[in-house]
Structures are given as structure tokens and as C-alpha cells.
Amino acid sequence: MISITKDIIDQLKILEQLKDNSSGAVVFFTGIVRDHNSKEKVEGIFYEAYEEMVEEILKKIEKEISGNWNIKKFIAIHRIGYLKVGEISVIVGVSSEHRKEAFEACSYGIDNIKKRCPIWKKEEMESGDSEWVQGVMINE
Amino acid sequence: MISITKDIIDQLKILEQLKDNSSGAVVFFTGIVRDHNSKEKVEGIFYEAYEEMVEEILKKIEKEISGNWNIKKFIAIHRIGYLKVGEISVIVGVSSEHRKEAFEACSYGIDNIKKRCPIWKKEEMESGDSEWVQGVMINE
Amino acid sequence: MKSCHDTTLKIKVFGIVREKLKSDTLNIPINNNSVSLEEIKKYLKEFYPYLSKNEINFVFAINKVIRNENVNVTSSDEIALIPPISGG
């Protein structure tokens, strides 16, 4: 299950959805809005996406993961809009029989979301300033 | 925070405890009682531990992790007693500024729990049979 | 008599580019049925000085696929300008 959403990400619901009685391992990654960047205190982050393209790429990543690892369930959700410090921006969860696969697939998922999804963020500082984060060229 | 417990593991509580506004990443592993082994349907698993020694080793692992990775919080809990299919036997969670550290530390945590903690399990099959799982020599 | 500018290409823009140019779509008038990405780039850099600054790098996505080659596009294609990304 993959998606891009404006809603608060409900971790417990996702943990429930990952549950599978034939799986022995669940690995779960969450990205959280930090209270600082390298220079300043941060109050929140505004995320913007080319939504339709992000969904296409998330589908591709899901397919690559199912092809490369023997996993049971895969969930990847990226939130957009304004998020306060401590809120979850992205979540990647994998369940599988054995933990090695779950770790590898989860790590592949988040790495590829960051490398390939057209999403942009603007940090809103405590000082009142705001700044678009200098990103990396898309590698899709 | 490390512990060995007879109680049901409350994932949401642990996710809350891992939360830290200065951390950008949380990685979370759960081991779950599977409904099968290589031959048979499983109904539950009985876990037994040399509890005091497990706690010593969990403390060591925690210390190694704090020494080797720049992380914010580390939680490792192993449950003992009788667990039904779908219940969580072990949980390892890490929060850190960046995801690489969280993935590595979490994976190190569960690998070392499996290699070094004196814990034993006996599978209770649907057939009514039960069997101690052939383990690995402790590597502590 | 045919008008000089028959068609308009719409280019989606996001993030810092959308903000700086104060629009989520850039319109490019074209004479022909199709036009190459290089020509679009040239046009954009001419009419949107912000995009000719060195610090803003971008690639195009055509129909939600990144195209690094200099392909031709028409007004029926979905074209987007993708500056450096920072999701996660």
C-alpha cells in the first residue's frame, strides 16, 4: 500500500495493517520533523509534491521491492502540507518472514523515496524566516 | 531503555518513548510469533530466559550501540512466557538524527539479542505436539 | 491566416520555482506542433530570468517520467519542471 496524504499519519493503524500471522518480522521507518537544521531552530516544515508523479514512483518502488525481496506487506506513505516539529512526514513499513529481508526492503524503500520522489520542503524557522531546503537532483 | 518482561508489549507506548524532537528518524523492529515453522502449523511459543543474564547483556548491547552510533534513544524489550501467534516477542527501536544510524543500530540490536541473550523457545503446534527450537551456541 | 502562436504548452512548476515565479504553471506559446526540451529550456531562461541563474538546476518530467534526452513534446504532454528534490 502506497500513498501521498495531507492527513496525519496514524502509526498504530499502519502497524495493524502490516501485521500478518505468517510474518516473523516487521521493520518500520518514520521520518519526523526535527526541531533544528544545521543552523537554526525549526518550527515546522511545509512539504509540497508533484503528487501524481510521486504515486507513480511509489508504485515502481513497491514493485521493485516485491521483486527483490520475499516480503509479505509493504507500506509507504508520504505526508504533504504543513507539519509541526515531531510530526511524521514519511513512513515505510515492511513485514516478512525473516528480519534481514524486512530491514533491507525498508531501507531500500526510504532511500529510494528520498532519491526519486518529486517532493520539496520549506523549513519555517522559529525566527520567522523560511527557506526551501536545497535538495538533490532527482535520480529516477 | 532495556528490559525483559512477562507483559504484552505495547508498541504505541514504545513509539511514544522513542519520540524526540531533535531526532529525524525512528527505526523500529518487532519480532512476531509466526503461525508456522518449516514443517508445521504453530499455535504459540513459550519463551524462557536466564533473566538476570539477559538484562546484563542487553545493557552491554545498549552501551555498544551508544558507543558506535550517534543515536538519541534506544529501546530493547524481550517478552517471555507463553505468546500466541501474532504477539510480539521482541522489539528494538532507535531514534537518531539521520536514518542510516537508526537502521544500523536497530539491526545491530536485534542481531546481537539473537546471538548473545540466553533465551530459549518451545513451539506449541496446532497438532498438540511441542518442541524446543534447536538454537545456536551463545556467542557472548 | 494562421496565427503566429498556435498553441500553448503548460509547464507545471513546484517548490522554490513555483514560489519565485508566483505561479504553478508556466505557459509557453509554440509555433509548431512539437518542440524540443532544449527549445523550452532556452525559452524559459530567456523569459524567466530566475531560471537562468546558476544556482537553480532542473530537469523535465514528461508524462511523469524524467527525460534527460532532448525529446520533442506537444501540448498534449504533461510537462513538469523538477528542481532538486528534498522529500523524506
Next chain:
Amino acid sequence: MKSCHDTTLKIKVFGIVREKLKSDTLNIPINNNSVSLEEIKKYLKEFYPYLSKNEINFVFAINKVIRNENVNVTSSDEIALIPPISGG
């Protein structure tokens, strides 16, 4: 006159060993103040035939630390027999 068996070492056992031997503690009478792990092993294998079977491998933990060397222990040490582990 000193008794032949002055002291008793207590050995904690777990898992399949505990179940097979129907006890979580094995008592070993010793003559001296201290005894080596090799001697304990020899005694256990003699008096608990289950432990001399090939399929059951084990090591000792002394005061919660695995000791592979043939150290000496006394009755004040916490001694445990650790068969292959299977946590997680």
C-alpha cells in the same frame, strides 16, 4: 572429622535441559573449596545421562558471563548451564 561432601554447587539449567532433567537447579556435591568447569562437566555427564548425549551441547556462564576456559568456581559463584539459544 570432615564430611566427604562439604559443599554443594548449584547449577541453574534452562529450556530443554530444565525440562528433561525436571529441575531448574542441579546440585553437585564437591569435596574442595573450588572445582573446575571440566570437573563439573564430567560429573554432570556421569550423573545426568541426558547431558552426555551428543545432540546436547552447552557452555557455562559464571556470574552471568560465558566462560569458555576451564576456570575454577566455588559455591559462592552463580553457575548456569547454557544450551543453544533461540531468542528473538
